[in-house]
Amino acid sequence: MIVHSLIRGRLRVFEVQRAGGHWCVQWRLGQESGVDEQCDNFTDLDFHECFLGTTLNIKLLLYTKTNLHCGRQMNHHQLFSQPLFNLSLPTAFVIHGYRPTGAPPVWVDHLVQLLTEQRDMNVLVVDWNRGAANLNYFTAVANTRQAANNITGFILNMQAEGASLSSVHLIGVSLGAHLAGFVGANLKGKIGRITGLDPAGPMFTGATAEERLDPSDAMFVDVLHTDMNSFGLQGQHGHIDYYANGGFDQPGCPKTIFSGKSYFVCDHQRSVFLYLCALNRTCSLTAYPCSSYSDFLDGRCLQCEAFKPASCPVLGYDVSQWREVLLRLDQTKAYFTTTATLPYKKVSYRVDMVTWNQYLRWGVVILRLHSGKNFTEARVDRKLIRFEQYTSTRLLVQFDEDLQPIQKISLRIATGNVIGPRYKIRLLRIRLTPLEEPDRSLMCRYDIILEENIDVAFRPLPCDTRL
Structure with missing residues (x-):
């Protein structure tokens, strides 16, 4: 036996x-x-080696559904010596970024697993830790070009053995995003796709297209931004750029330096964890094409007309529904917001109100959705909203929880008036449209009298489509 x-x-x-x-x-x-x-493992270095500096050395570790937990190092010049490597399948390269401590990325095994769940493919982890692990960040930046040339040579060998460049997908994190861009540029933009997860900002701010990740580096380039005011790079660098929470500070990340290391890396690393969550399909992060984050929050970009009959773009692996439209639009900026913790997804409603109050009032909106004894609350308080006679107002309202069924709605318009008489605000209509759940019914209510700063509760009614 x-x-x-x-x-x-x-x-x-x-x-x-x-x-x-x-x-x-x-x-x-x-x-x-x-x-x-x-099994061939990712290089694990200690702080002493990082302090002294490392010399670039690259390993390509192959993972497939057959050897999901046991990497196999690839020989650059003898591809068929590794029988698990199937050149007829798509190949994804996972490229990490700067590693100042020398430790392996905590997310790499999870990303490998989730990629193999998308479809049958080869996943090659690019281990350039000897070269990225260095206290001198400038040395790591300089090493990206040489590392890119090494990977380019490997892909050319793949092509010579029959692989299609269009089936190659490079996924680069931080500094690895630019490394992926250099590989794509070496191959004249003929590889299928590059995904950049918060491309590194230091040493790349103000760089030309040839000196950083750029849409011309692949047939399709998608980029996720989470830390543009620190370690990430501002601007547009793909056919679609996703900006989580505007691309700056992420919910749940420390706001002061007293939180230690997490203060420096939390926003930057969030790009990886959002991408992992999207691949896992536990969070469907819908993004809304818009000219600015401010316009998105003001509810001006919630239709996604250019993508119909498909939905708005969703962060993740499968972009087939939106790819052709995005390529036709050239470069698209898309925004979404998240919660502080898994599964990150907020529940979004478009709220349309028609007011008929006698006096002009300015205020913020507090909306609660009730289901049984549970409720979830959202405040639209980014700026004061104008309420006046026969005025239509559109708001984007987002909740941290998805409560169903909605049995009651509470509404308050807070004006900050604490001294004078309370003015009344009349709503001729309020309508709540679920943005990411098209099968759910619209919720309406007609002719409501509110007193400023006082909660008014009502049961939602089916909407009259004639109004």
Whole structure:
């Protein structure tokens, strides 16, 4: 009887026999047993090595559905020496960024697993830790060009053996996003796709298109921004650029330096965790094409007319619904907001109100949705909203929880008036449209009298489509 066992990263093959009333176990070697196989691991360096500086060395670790937990190092010039590498399948390259401590990225195994769940593919983890792990960031930046040339050579060997450049997808994190761009530029933009997760800002601010990630580096380039005011790069660098929470400070990340390391890396790393969540399909992060984050928050960009009959773009792996439109639009900016923790998704409603109050009032809107004893609240308080006679107002209102069914709605218009008489505000109509759940019904209510700064509760009604 032949038994296979994975022990400390090594595939052991045993032969178990019964002799003389006893079981005998013998470790088998040789071609018949499949040979003792060693898993190749990501380079793990210590602070001492980073302090002294490292010399660039690149390993390509192959993962497939067959060897999901045991990487195999690829030989650049003998692709067929690794039987698990199927050149007829798509290939994704995962490229990390600057590693000042030398430790392996905490997210890399999870990303490998989620990519193999999208479709049958080769996943190659580009381990350039010896070159990225250095206290001198400028040295790591300089190493990106040489690392890009190395990966370019490997992809050219793939092409020579029959692989299609259009089936290659480079996923670069931070400094790795620019490295991916250099590879794409070397290959004249003929690779299928580059995904940049918060491309690095230091040393790339003000850089030309040839000196950073750029839409011309691949047939399709998508970029996610989460830390543009620190370690990330501002601007547009893909066919579509996603800006989570405007691309700046992320919810739940520390706001003061007293939080230690997390203060410096939380916003920047959030790009990876949002992408992981999107691949896992636990959070469907819908983004709204818009000229600015301010216009998005003001509810001016909630239609996605250019993408119909498809929906608004969604962050993730599959871009087939929007790809052709995005390529036709050239460069698109798209915005979304998130919660502070998993699954990150906010529940978005377009709220349309028609007011008929006698006096002009300015205020903010506090809206609650009730389901049984539970409720979720949203405040639209980014700026004061104008309420006047027969005026239509459109708002984007986002909740942290998705409560269903909605049995009651509470509305308050807070004006800050604490001294004078309370003025009344009359709503001829309020309508709530669920933005990301098209199968859900619209909720309406007609002719409501509110007193400023006082909650008014009502049950939603089906909307009259004639109004």
